[in-house]
Amino acid sequence: MPIIDTDVHESFSSLQDLVPYLPDPYKGWIAQGAWRGIPQPFCYTSPGNGNRADVVTEDGAPVASDYDLMRRQVLDEYDLTYAVLTGYFYPTMLKLQYGLGTALAAAYNDYCAEHWLAKDERFIGSIQIFARDPQAAAREIDRMSDHPQMRQVMLPVVDDIAYGDPAYRPIFEAADRNEIMISFHHTTHAQGPYGMGLHYMERRALLPISLMPQVISLIVNGVFDNFPNLRFMVLEGGFSWLPHVMWRLDRDYRMGRVEVPWIKKLPSTHCRERLKLSTQPTEDISAENWIKLIELMGTDEILVFSTDYPHFDFDSPNAAIPRGLPDDLREKIFWKNAAAFYDIDVPLAAASIAAE
Amino acid sequence: MARHTVCRLKDLPVGKIVPANAGRARIVLSRTETGEVKAFAGRCPHQGAHLEFGCISDLTQAERPNEVSVDKSCSVLRCPWHGFEFSLATGQAVVADDRGHFLKLRRYNVEIDGDDVVVVT
Ligand code: FES
Numbered sequence: 001m002p003i004i005d006t007d008v009h010e011s012f013s014s015l016q017d018l019v020p021y022l023p024d025p026y027k028g029w030i031a032q033g034a035w036r037g038i039p040q041p042f043c044y045t046s047p048g049n050g051n052r053a054d055v056v057t058e059d060g061a062p063v064a065s066d067y068d069l070m071r072r073q074v075l076d077e078y079d080l081t082y083a084v085l086t087g088y089f090y091p092t093m094l095k096l097q098y099g100l101g102t103a104l105a106a107a108y109n110d111y112c113a114e115h116w117l118a119k120d121e122r123f124i125g126s127i128q129i130f131a132r133d134p135q136a137a138a139r140e141i142d143r144m145s146d147h148p149q150m151r152q153v154m155l156p157v158v159d160d161i162a163y164g165d166p167a168y169r170p171i172f173e174a175a176d177r178n179e180i181m182i183s184f185h186h187t188t189h190a191q192g193p194y195g196m197g198l199h200y201m202e203r204r205a206l207l208p209i210s211l212m213p214q215v216i217s218l219i220v221n222g223v224f225d226n227f228p229n230l231r232f233m234v235l236e237g238g239f240s241w242l243p244h245v246m247w248r249l250d251r252d253y254r255m256g257r258v259e260v261p262w263i264k265k266l267p268s269t270h271c272r273e274r275l276k277l278s279t280q281p282t283e284d285i286s287a288e289n290w291i292k293l294i295e296l297m298g299t300d301e302i303l304v305f306s307t308d309y310p311h312f313d314f315d316s317p318n319a320a321i322p323r324g325l326p327d328d329l330r331e332k333i334f335w336k337n338a339a340a341f342y343d344i345d346v347p348l349a350a351a352s353i354a355a356e
Numbered sequence: 357m358a359r360h361t362v363c364r365l366k367d368l369p370v371g372k373i374v375p376a377n378a379g380r381a382r383i384v385l386s387r388t389e390t391g392e393v394k395a396f397a398g399r400c401p402h403q404g405a406h407l408e409f410g411c412i413s414d415l416t417q418a419e420r421p422n423e424v425s426v427d428k429s430c431s432v433l434r435c436p437w438h439g440f441e442f443s444l445a446t447g448q449a450v451v452a453d454d455r456g457h458f459l460k461l462r463r464y465n466v467e468i469d470g471d472d473v474v475v476v477t
Binding site: 166221222226246247253254255256257258259260261268269 | 413415416417418419420421422423424434438439440441449450451452453454
């Protein structure tokens with residue numbers, strides 16, 4: 001069966017990898033070590049310190065900075081048809097020095113195009129932006145959208161941005177005019193309503209609560225209505241919450257339409273038509289419960305598969321999606337829904353194997 | 357079919373909800389800008405709120421976020437509990453549920469007889 005893995009994290013080996021792509025004065029700043037990157041505000045407790053402990057490069061370089069290792073461990077190992085690179089360096093986490101943030105995003109995109117996308121045609125790229133300067137982010141989207149492998153804009157979920165705010169509209173306008181889609185992924189700064197909790201386990205359990213508000217914000221503030229051709233993907237944020245959000249928003253819309261009459265469809269309809277959620281990290285629920293949840297969502301075209309390689313909560317294509325699910329549903333989760341989202345052809349050979 | 361004189365026309369200010377009894381039925385009346393009198397059953401079909409505590413307002417509309425205007429030609433009755441909007445013209449809810457079903461207020465025919473407002477149940 002073809003597999004589109006919608007969440008694979010690639011990385012540079014150090015910020016220095018971006019130096020060749022940075023303009024002055026930022027090139028000099030980064031080259032001389034004036035900034036050490038974005039601090040991680042907690043300690044991972046898994047054997048691999050947040051990554052799969054078997055993702056180790058021979059020279060001890062940071063994980064996911066090695067294409068050959070990634071190819072061996074995930075692209076070839078699972079015969080992925082496509083892998084969507086979603087990055088690990090999100091300049092939006094920088095809360096000041098907007099010029100630097102914008103330059104870092106552009107440098108990262110150029111680095112990614114040369115060191116990752118060019119190496120494997122199975123890669124689909126994400127345009128990284130510095131979202132705090134939406135006009136500059138829009139220019140970066142315009143600049144990178146011509147790259148044939150770039151199929152989405154990555155909107156990192158931090159602790160102070162809800163992307164439905166009208167201030168971020170230039171980002172969606174740019175995605176719309178360039179006909180590329182929008183994905184959301186949490187960052188190490190994403191948090192729940194009362195912060196990150198006091199333990200990593202608590203923080204991880206809170207991650208869906210950092211992503212649900214993005215869906216709510218986009219719909220309530222009219223992004224779905226204003227950009228009918230855009231589609232939205234929430235990565236690594238769980239999916240069992242979606243029926244609740246749909247029901248809640250529908251009820252709230254019936255009660256509060258008077259305030260937001262720019263919403264022209266029931267929020268649940270918007271979700272069913274335009275939203276995708278990635279399956280990783282799955283929650284070890286039974287096949288029966290998967291089916292119940294999908295029934296509650298009202299469509300089997302929302303879920304898309306992802307591994308989250310190289311992270312410790314990796315989902316194996318061989319085991320994470322229960323084999324007890326009907327074949328046509330597994331096909332949708334593993335590739336058809338993502339192919340529709342990215343509007344990509346699945347190679348004939350892979351698709352015909354699936355049909356056999 | 358029964359005809360009930362429920363109030364005087366002068367007791368119905370435009371844009372207000374006025375409760376009345378039509379036989380044993382509690383109803384609500386409202387007079388529109390155009391002078392028409394509308395009569396509906398007094399309880400909300402959603403969860404049974406007494407609509408006499410609701411309000412009449414113009415329908416809000418917008419094509420762009422945060423650019424809200426009102427459609428003066430379309431008034432809605434808003435339920436006092438959850439605020440669902442019902443068209444004053446038809447009694448139909450403005451928003452359908454997720455099965456595409458529109459709640460509907462039960463509507464009564466109204467006749468004006470001199471200054472009397474007569475509701476037919
Ligand atoms: S009871 Fe009227 S809207 Fe709920």
